[in-house]
Amino acid sequence: MPNSAPSRSRRDPTPGSLLTALRGDASLPSLQAALIQAKLSPPGQPPTQLIADSWLAQAIKQADRQETERAAGELAQLGPLTLKQVEGGFESLLANDAKKKRGAVYTPDYIIDALLQGASEHCQATTAPVICDPACGSGGFLLRAARLLATRHNLSPRQVLEQLIVGFDKDPQAATQARCLLELYLHEQADIGRAPDCVFERDTLLTPPDKLWQAAGKASGFDIVATNPPYIKLQNLPPEERQALEQSYGQFLRGSYSTGMLFILAATRLLAPGGAAALIVQNNLFTSLAGEPLRRELLRDHSVRRIVDFGDARIFPEASAYTCLLFLGGEKQPSLEYVRIEQPTAKAIQDAPLSLIPTDQLRARKWRLAPAPHFENLQRLESAGPPLGTVARIQVGFATLKDAVFLARDSGDSCESLDGAPIEREATRPAIKVADLTSDDDLAANTLRVIFPYELREGRHQLLAENQMQRRFPAALAHLARHRPELEQRDHGRSKAEAWYAWGRTQGRIATGPKLLTKTFDSRPRFLLDRSDALFCNGYSVTPRPDSPWSIEALSRLLNTRLLAYYLKLTSFQIRGGFLCFQKNFLEGFAAPPLSAAQLQSFPTLSNAAAERLLCRAYGVNRADLDEVWPAGKQAFS
Numbered sequence: 021m022p023n024s025a026p027s028r029s030r031r032d033p034t035p036g037s038l039l040t041a042l043r044g045d046a047s048l049p050s051l052q053a054a055l056i057q058a059k060l061s062p063p064g065q066p067p068t069q070l071i072a073d074s075w076l077a078q079a080i081k082q083a084d085r086q087e088t089e090r091a092a093g094e095l096a097q098l099g100p101l102t103l104k105q106v107e108g109g110f111e112s113l114l115a116n117d118a119k120k121k122r123g124a125v126y127t128p129d130y131i132i133d134a135l136l137q138g139a140s141e142h143c144q145a146t147t148a149p150v151i152c153d154p155a156c157g158s159g160g161f162l163l164r165a166a167r168l169l170a171t172r173h174n175l176s177p178r179q180v181l182e183q184l185i186v187g188f189d190k191d192p193q194a195a196t197q198a199r200c201l202l203e204l205y206l207h208e209q210a211d212i213g214r215a216p217d218c219v220f221e222r223d224t225l226l227t228p229p230d231k232l233w234q235a236a237g238k239a240s241g242f243d244i245v246a247t248n249p250p251y252i253k254l255q256n257l258p259p260e261e262r263q264a265l266e267q268s269y270g271q272f273l274r275g276s277y278s279t280g281m282l283f284i285l286a287a288t289r290l291l292a293p294g295g296a297a298a299l300i301v302q303n304n305l306f307t308s309l310a311g312e313p314l315r316r317e318l319l320r321d322h323s324v325r326r327i328v329d330f331g332d333a334r335i336f337p338e339a340s341a342y343t344c345l346l347f348l349g350g351e352k353q354p355s356l357e358y359v360r361i362e363q364p365t366a367k368a369i370q371d372a373p374l375s376l377i378p379t380d381q382l383r384a385r386k387w388r389l390a391p392a393p394h395f396e397n398l399q400r401l402e403s404a405g406p407p408l409g410t411v412a413r414i415q416v417g418f419a420t421l422k423d424a425v426f427l428a429r430d431s432g433d434s435c436e437s438l439d440g441a442p443i444e445r446e447a448t449r450p451a452i453k454v455a456d457l458t459s460d461d462d463l464a465a466n467t468l469r470v471i472f473p474y475e476l477r478e479g480r481h482q483l484l485a486e487n488q489m490q491r492r493f494p495a496a497l498a499h500l501a502r503h504r505p506e507l508e509q510r511d512h513g514r515s516k517a518e519a520w521y522a523w524g525r526t527q528g529r530i531a532t533g534p535k536l537l538t539k540t541f542d543s544r545p546r547f548l549l550d551r552s553d554a555l556f557c558n559g560y561s562v563t564p565r566p567d568s569p570w571s572i573e574a575l576s577r578l579l580n581t582r583l584l585a586y587y588l589k590l591t592s593f594q595i596r597g598g599f600l601c602f603q604k605n606f607l608e609g610f611a612a613p614p615l616s617a618a619q620l621q622s623f624p625t626l627s628n629a630a631a632e633r634l635l636c637r638a639y640g641v642n643r644a645d646l647d648e649v650w651p652a653g654k655q656a657f658s
Contacts, residue, residue: 103204242292287348307605307606308593315384355376407612410565430448443493443496571624581631
C-alpha cells in the first residue's frame with residue numbers, strides 16, 4: 021500500500037471519505053468488498069464465515085483479493101463500523117458523475133423516520149404493512165423500515181425481509197449494495213443465512229405496476245411506498261431513456277421536468293387499496309410551470325394528505341435541492357395538512373403544528389400554501405386589484421450564455437473586453453448586469469457594454485452575417501473568434517444559437533426605459549429605477565403598460581415595500597440564505613391595489629410606514645401578520 025495511505029485515513033476518518041481517497045488504488049468491487057469485510061471482521065475479532073450463496077460472499081468473490089485485503093486494512097484503522105457507516109460508504113463508491121446521473125444523495129435517518137411515521141398514520145392496512153422503496157439505492161430506507169417493523173410488530177428481522185420489505189432500483193450496483201446492507205443487518209442479529217430476495221433490479225418508472233407487484237410476489241400493490249427519489253432533469257438523461265419516459269408520461273411532461281415528479285406518479289400507482297405514499301421531493305413542485313399537470317392530477321384525485329415544507333433549508337448539504345415531505349393516499353380528504361419548518365430536526369417535524377388547507381381553494385397553476393391567517397392574506401394580495409402582469413410588462417434580460425466573453429467595459433471613446441481586448445464601441449450596446457447591483461449608486465457607476473452582433477431590419481433585430489461583422493467590427497469578431505471553442509460549447513455543445521458568435525438566446529434585445537430592474541434572486545425587494553434604454557442581464561424589468569394608471573415611480577414604491585416581500589416569502593421558490601425569487605411567474609400574480617388617482621399621485625412620496633399603512637388597508641392585511649413572516653427590521657429596499 022502506498023506510504024501516504026495511513027495519513028490519508030487520519031485526515032478523513034469516515035469510511036466514505038477514505039474509500040473515495042482509495043479509488044485510485046483499488047477497483048470499485050474491491051473497495052465494496054473491503055467495506056463488507058471491515059464490517060464483518062472488526063479488529064481483534066475472528067473472521068466471519070459466510071455461506072457460499074450469500075449476497076456478501078458473492079460481492080467479495082467478484083473482487084480482487086489483494087486489493088480487497090489492502091483496502092480492508094485501511095478501513096480497520098477506523099474500528100468497528102456501524103451499518104449507517106457502511107451505507108454511507110456504499111454511497112461514496114459512486115463516482116461524482118454517476119451520482120449526478122443517478123441523482124443519488126444520502127438520506128438522514130430523521131427524514132426516513134418522518135416519512136415512515138407519516139405514511140403509517142395515513143395507511144389503512146389492518147396488519148403489518150408491506151413497505152416498498154421504488155428507488156432504493158444502497159438500501160437506507162429499507163434498513164430503517166425493517167428495524168421499525170421488527171420492533172413495532174414483534175417480528176424477526178428475517179420475517180420482516182421475507183414478508184414486508186421490497187426494494188427496486190435500476191442500477192445493478194445499487195441493488196447489490198442494498199442486498200448486502202440487508203444481509204449485514206441479519207448478521208447483526210446472529211442470522212448468517214442469505215438475505216431473502218426482496219431487492220429487485222427494475223426500472224420503476226418504465227415497468228408497469230403489476231409487473232413490479234409480480235416480481236415482489238404481491239397481488240395488488242404495497243401498503244406503503246416511501247422513498248427519496250432521484251431528482252434528474254429529463255434533458256440530462258440518455259436520449260433513449262428520455263424518449264421512453266416521454267412515451268409513458270407524455271401528458272405530464274412540460275418544461276424543465278425532473279424524475280422526482282415522475283416518481284410521485286409512480287408511487288401512487290404502486291399502492292394497494294388504502295395504501296399511503298411518502299416521498300421527499302423538491303418543493304418547487306408547488307410553483308414550477310413544469311409541475312402544473314402533476315398538481316392538477318393530484319388535486320383531481322384529492323390524494324395529497326400532508327406537506328412538510330422545508331423552505332430554503334438544505335436537507336442534503338451535498339446537493340442544491342430544496343425539499344419537502346409529501347404524503348399521499350389513504351382515505352381521501354377535502355383538506356390537506358401543511359406546515360413550513362425553517363430549521364428541520366426530528367423534534368421540529370414531530371412537534372410542528374399542522375394547518376388545514378381546503379384543496380378546493382388550490383389552483384393547479386400554482387399552489388398557495390401557508391397557515392392561517394397567511395393563506396387568506398395571499399388570496400387578498402392576489403385578488404384586491406388587477407394582477408401586476410396586466411398593469412406592467414415584466415421582461416427577462418438578455419442571455420448570451422457566455423457573458424464573460426460578450427461583456428465589455430466602456431472607457432469613454434474606446435471599449436475593451438473583460439479580458440482586455442480592444443472592441444469597437446459601435447459593436448456594443450450599453451448593458452447592465454443586474455446581479456452586480458445593490459444600490460442606485462451602483463447603477464449610476466455602471467460602465468458595462470455588451471457585444472451586439474445584430475442590426476434592426478424590418479422591425480426586428482437580425483444577426484449580422486459573419487462577413488459583415490468582419491468588415492464593420494473586425495476587432496469584436498477577432499475577440500469572439502479567440503473564444504470560439506467556449507462559445508460552441510454553450511448548452512453542452514448543443515447550442516441552438518443562429519451562429520457561433522450569436523447570443524445564446526433571442527430574448528432581451530430591446531429594453532426601453534424607464535424600467536425597474538430586479539435581480540432574479542435577492543434577499544429582499546430591491547427594484548432599481550433605470551431611465552436609460554440600456555440592455556440588461558441576470559434579472560428582470562418591470563415597466564408600466566401605456567394604458568396603466570401606475571407611474572414608474574408608483575410601481576417602484578409598491579414593489580419595494582414589505583407587502584411584496586411578505587408575498588414572495590410565502591409563494592416564491594427560495595434558495596439558501598433566505599433569497600427570494602423575482603422571476604416573472606412569481607411577480608405577475610401580485611395584485612396592484614385599488615388606489616384612487618389622488619392616492620396614486622401622492623403614493624411615491626409617502627414614507628415607508630405611511631405607504632405600508634395605506635397598502636395594508638387597501639389589501640385588507642393586518643400588519644401584525646407581516647411582522648410574523650417579514651419582521652419590520654427587515655425593511656425592504658426603498
